[in-house]
Amino acid sequence: MASFKALHEHFTFLLLEVQAQVQATQDFLLRPTRVLKKQLALRCDKTANMQAVIETMCYSELNSAQALPQSQINKLRALQKMAIHLHYISEFCINISKQTQYLSKESRLDPDDFMPFFADITQAINLVKPSLDEGDLSKALRICRAEYTLDEKYRHVFSRLTREINAGTEASGHVTAIFIYRYLERIGDSLQRIGEALIFITVGNILKVSQFDSLQQTLTQSGFTGSMHDVDYKAILGSRSGCSVGVVETVAPFHEPARQGSIYKEGSLEKIRQEKDNIERWQHVFPSLVPAIYGYHESSDNAALLIELLQGCTLDEVILQGEQFLVDSALTVLQNTLRNVWDATKTQSPVNTNYIQQLTSRLSPVLQVHPASLRDSLSVGSVTTHSTEELLNQCSHLEKTLSAPFSVLIHGDLNMNNIVYNQQLQTVRFIDLYRSREFDYLQDVSVFLVSIFRIPVFEPQIRDRLNRTTDQFYSFARKVASDYNDATFEARLAFALARSFYTSTRFELNSSFAKRMYLRAHFLMEKLLEHSGGWATFTLPEDILLY
Missing domain, CATH: 3.90.1200 (Aminoglycoside 3'-phosphotransferase; Chain: A, domain 2)
Incomplete structure (x- = not known):
């Protein structure tokens, strides 16, 4: 346990370092100076070393002679993944500072454009430690969804800048600005991976946030009213269907009988919808030969199906x-x-x-x-x-x-x-x-x-x-x-x-x-x-x- 405590401390210091680097990058864009630029480069080197230490500690624990419970193995895997993406955020910050050398005084970024990006990024990073310490799924999901808000902000800025480029306004400066905003958008990708790692610690299986959302909505549609903390999800490995497949078990309230486990499938809308339609067709002719459908949910491109886990x-x-x-x-x-x-x-x-x-x-x-x-x-x-x-x-x-x-x-x-x-x-x-x-x-x-x-x-x-x-x-x-x-x-x-x-x-x-x-x-x-x-x-x- 002492080594886990040390690992947690190293991760906390890495998180604090990245928080400081994001703030320094925002300050640099507001008032660029050589001193700040040098400090950003030094911080990036520091986060690289800290990430390497965490990775080494995680591998050392995983390969130790002592048998670890699955929950600790999951946490080690998640910490290692989060450390990698925190360092990616650090690298994106230094790349932003490097891009500014191609901006003229006339083409400096408008704070009204970039400050909302930093507000979303800072808010998401500030949620990492409480989500990790408390096992709070809602905070992990909020971290993941920062990727969506940053994507939307990037699309808005990109659209405006490309219109101005086509109109012949500050073409070279606008191209550089697009690169900078692209790095801010990519920070959102890393935040999503960090959030998914936090979900993994709680759920115990690797799920993308879209899959987690889909699982949550499909369970709700099936009549499940409990917390996602009461859901045990185990991925079925080796599936060649192109779908995510897992076994879902829910903890029923003490006054209700426990429900038999179910199978959760998530994949392309066409494929999952077709499988649902086919099951329903079989149920009409031979209801005893196919699993019961507990829940079904569609999004724009994907669908999810919750069906009976057959015994045998x-x-x-x-x-x-x-x-x-x-x-x-x-x-x-x-x-x-x-x-x-x-x-x-x-x-x-x-x-x-x-x-x-x-x-x-x-x-x-x-x-x-x-x-x-x-x-x-x-x-x-x-x-x-x-x-x-x-x-x-x-x-x-x-x-x-x-x-x-x-x-x-x-x-x-x-x-x-x-x-x-x-x-x-x-x-x-x-x-x-x-x-x-x-x-x-x-x-x-x-x-x-x-x-x-x-x-x-x-x-x-x-x-x-x-x-x-x-x-x-x-x-x-x-x-x-x-x-x-x-x-x-x-x-x-x-x-x-x-x-x-x-x-x-x-x-x-x-x-x-x-x-x-x-x-x-x-x-x-x-x-x-x-x-x-x-x-x-x-x-x-x-x-x-x-x-």
């Missing part, structure tokens, strides 16, 4: 860690559930598929990770292999000759980790329904099969279990196709598997394992192009599904 294990956890009887049970429940959904939502009218188009739209991120997956054409004697581009172009045209005989309501992204199995209730439920729609059921079949294949576990015993799961699910899908008189099942599945194998490589850094997947995609496209006769006679090589 994801199917990949069951397959990798459960006993074989449990795996068989989960798979049976899944298959029965899918058959019920497909039977109930089946619409007997042809639907065009677009598997190769989906593949092409995701090719860029695949090539960023595996550029070698894009092959050139090659000729040896009379034998020629198509390039990847040729295969995609020709298969895209070929796919247009093949349509699914019916459509069903699909999940759209039926990876094993989007399926939650509850052993006690013997149920499966679905999450991450952003891509759900009326479409060919073989999209879900292919995604599920490849999600088994792409698990990067290579122990023979585990791979045998994975292969067995693949065999069982593929047999189920074939039986469904037979019952539905789906004569082109194997041909469409080949297109769908080519899409799933190739696009899945963007999540796999093991180049050898990824190669097994994209070569399978190439092989399937070649086999489709070589096929002659009706699509009902196409045969899918089943061993391509096994590792």
Whole structure:
């Protein structure tokens, strides 16, 4: 604890130094002198040294042999981040003083323009210590929002100065003034990061202020009336959806039953709104298969969704860690559930598929990770292999000759980790329904099969279990196709598997394992192009599904 006290003292002195430097910068702009300019430079050097000391102390504590509670680890991380941004503010101050050498007496800044900037900056910096000492979220949010007010002031000044430049008034001086105001605006960016670090200390997870505001408003919309101090938020790491995802638990008043935890998702307006709409659609048809919606909130560009935290294990956890009887049970429940959904939502009218188009739209991120997956054409004697581009172009045209005989309501992204199995209730439920729609059921079949294949576990015993799961699910899908008189099942599945194998490589850094997947995609496209006769006679090589 003594070392934490010393660290806190060092941080307090750094904060006081930056407060003094901001004041000195304001004084310098009002009455520039060489002495003040030199003092600003010395203060910047001093804050750099103080920031380095704090950083060293934080790393030393984090790497000490003594096990620290998570709350102290969070505070160390936050102090280190805040120290960095306090020094950034110091550097912005010195850069402001350097810019003034390019101002003539006639083009000196108007105090009516810059004094409001300093008022906001000073007010925010003065809130840092009380917010840190008291754990006051409201003060942390006020620090963050200084960034918004400074942005607005910068836009106003920038607009006026650019109009005057266009009118031919003091062009060089106005350009320098814009640079100075830009540094003041950038101080707001650092203040926001400091405020977010203070939120992190209290909440325990890294949240941008926009995400915190969205979480707060979404909880309020759900009926939560408590303080954000009563909210426990834990980020879910490893999400590839582009959304911020976390588990939220609230402390209920003593006279109310504790609410089950919930999942909070925040991301682009289009994506979150679509997921909400899809959940509501599923709730209308199969309410027991999807999570309940507790709250929803939209802003101009983003949206947030608060949904039920489903009880159970994801199917990949069951397959990798459960006993074989449990795996068989989960798979049976899944298959029965899918058959019920497909039977109930089946619409007997042809639907065009677009598997190769989906593949092409995701090719860029695949090539960023595996550029070698894009092959050139090659000729040896009379034998020629198509390039990847040729295969995609020709298969895209070929796919247009093949349509699914019916459509069903699909999940759209039926990876094993989007399926939650509850052993006690013997149920499966679905999450991450952003891509759900009326479409060919073989999209879900292919995604599920490849999600088994792409698990990067290579122990023979585990791979045998994975292969067995693949065999069982593929047999189920074939039986469904037979019952539905789906004569082109194997041909469409080949297109769908080519899409799933190739696009899945963007999540796999093991180049050898990824190669097994994209070569399978190439092989399937070649086999489709070589096929002659009706699509009902196409045969899918089943061993391509096994590792």
